[in-house]
Amino acid sequence: MSFIKKNDPELFDVMYKELERQTENLELIASENFVSRSVLEAAGSVLTNKYAEGYPYRFSRKTGELKYRLYGRYYGGCEFIDKVEELAIERAKEIFGAEHVNVQPHSGSQANMAAYFTLVDPGDTVLSLELAHGGHLTHGHPLSFSGMMYNIISYGVDKETEVFNYDEILKLAKKHKPKMILTGASAYPRKIDFQKFREIADTVDAKLFVDMAHIAGLVATGEHQNPVPYADIVTTTTHKTLRGPRGGMILCTEELAKEVDKQVFPGTQGGPLEHIIAAKAAAFHEALQDDFKTYQKQIILNAKALAKALKDNGFRLVADGTDTHLILIDLGTKDSGGPSGKKMEGALDNAGITANKNTVPFDTRPPFVASGIRLGTPAITTRGMKEKEMKQIADLITEVFDNYKDKEKLAQIKQNVNELSAKFPLYPDLLAEG
Numbered sequence: 001m002s003f004i005k006k007n008d009p010e011l012f013d014v015m016y017k018e019l020e021r022q023t024e025n026l027e028l029i030a031s032e033n034f035v036s037r038s039v040l041e042a043a044g045s046v047l048t049n050k051y052a053e054g055y056p057y058r059f060s061r062k063t064g065e066l067k068y069r070l071y072g073r074y075y076g077g078c079e080f081i082d083k084v085e086e087l088a089i090e091r092a093k094e095i096f097g098a099e100h101v102n103v104q105p106h107s108g109s110q111a112n113m114a115a116y117f118t119l120v121d122p123g124d125t126v127l128s129l130e131l132a133h134g135g136h137l138t139h140g141h142p143l144s145f146s147g148m149m150y151n152i153i154s155y156g157v158d159k160e161t162e163v164f165n166y167d168e169i170l171k172l173a174k175k176h177k178p179k180m181i182l183t184g185a186s187a188y189p190r191k192i193d194f195q196k197f198r199e200i201a202d203t204v205d206a207k208l209f210v211d212m213a214h215i216a217g218l219v220a221t222g223e224h225q226n227p228v229p230y231a232d233i234v235t236t237t238t239h240k241t242l243r244g245p246r247g248g249m250i251l252c253t254e255e256l257a258k259e260v261d262k263q264v265f266p267g268t269q270g271g272p273l274e275h276i277i278a279a280k281a282a283a284f285h286e287a288l289q290d291d292f293k294t295y296q297k298q299i300i301l302n303a304k305a306l307a308k309a310l311k312d313n314g315f316r317l318v319a320d321g322t323d324t325h326l327i328l329i330d331l332g333t334k335d336s337g338g339p340s341g342k343k344m345e346g347a348l349d350n351a352g353i354t355a356n357k358n359t360v361p362f363d364t365r366p367p368f369v370a371s372g373i374r375l376g377t378p379a380i381t382t383r384g385m386k387e388k389e390m391k392q393i394a395d396l397i398t399e400v401f402d403n404y405k406d407k408e409k410l411a412q413i414k415q416n417v418n419e420l421s422a423k424f425p426l427y428p429d430l431l432a433e434g
């Protein structure tokens with residue numbers, strides 16, 4: 001950051017503070033991660049200068065087949081950009097076994113918008129996971145385009161088991177006859193059976209759209225069932241377990257390729273962020289290496305170890321634990337006397353532990369207060385932490401819970417948190433630039 005440091009000290013100061021925050025604190029937000037230096041370099045490269053509306057390929061008029069570099073762009077000078085985007089596409093296809101990939105969505109939400117526009121028309125009925133049960137805003141929240149434009153029917157988790165009851169979802173599908181079923185989650189700790197969702201969709205002749213934003217990294221290495229063989233369209237973010245730059249991506253069948261591309265550009269976006277697409281290509285290269293598999297396995301081992309230690313310390317976990325990267329602690333209702341999700345998030349923050357409040361299924365508090373805390377292991381696993389550290393982290397979280405009103409005690413806990421973090425260096429050369 002030497003140029004910013006020299007030319008814009010005001011901006012440098014806050015950017016450097018953010019670097020320090022990421023380094024010193026424990027990052028337990030389930031949707032975050034730390035990218036490699038290659039990914040950072042690509043994201044900060046001269047590719048940000050290039051306009052490249054269109055695609056690095058065209059569909060053959062005769063066969064409909066996709067052919068690379070046949071002037072599918074609206075601007076000149078795209079010969080190298082084309083190659084960059086082609087690399088990202090081909091690598092993503094290899095990772096997920098998809099027939100067609102669009103790497104241009106600026107974010108997960110934009111990928112989802114293009115997916116809706118491809119599969120359903122305004123006013124159509126869509127069956128999707130309720131936000132309070134782990135769904136995402138773009139799965140039908142009234143304030144999102146999805147809730148505004150479509151007739152949303154929600155399914156939730158079973159009250160007893162807190163996991164999907166596929167028979168109940170089938171019943172809802174039969175009753176409401178949705179044109180599309182949407183699954184995938186932001187706060188669901190157990191695995192999702194995409195094959196079952198396909199069967200349900202087929203029974204009522206609905207399209208199946210899977211949003212694998214959170215679990216894409218686990219899917220990439222076979223730690224979670226791959227939705228690609230079952231879904232009409234799969235969307236994902238690239239910055240969560242997949243450990244790439246902030247962005248989105250769509251995977252689909254050959255049959256839907258043209259329509260998906262049209263709905264991304266010009267349907268919902270203009271010029272693609274080619275520097276970010278280069279960073280996606282860099283991340284996909286990493287995802288194809290053997291050590292990425294080891295990394296994804298460790299994410300789950302760590303989540304299971306953290307879940308066990310939290311349970312041993314007396315916490316109740318939604319769905320009684322995890323088999324992914326994610327844990328949802330149920331802090332209890334108002335009557336139980338403990339902190340709300342909001343209070344606990346604040347207390348954790350004061351102790352240098354970054355996590356977010358989250359509703360639990362059948363929550364009695366509103367979403368901005370919530371009764372749960374969502375935790376994830378992707379970022380701390382990138383730093384190199386293992387099962388031993390998970391036990392320590394569970395104890396730190398427990399200490400915060402027990403002292404959530406005591407600012408002094410929280411400041412003491414923060415010192416222990418910083419000591420733990422310091423043992424797992426992050427971007428040491430960037431820090432040295434300060």
Ligand SMILES: *Cc1c(COP(=O)(O)O)cnc(C)c1O
Nearest residue numbers: 107108109136185186211213214
């Ligand atoms: C994170 C997430 C998204 C949205 O990603 P943005 O890049 O923040 O728009 C969409 N769906 C699910 C399930 C997610 O978890």
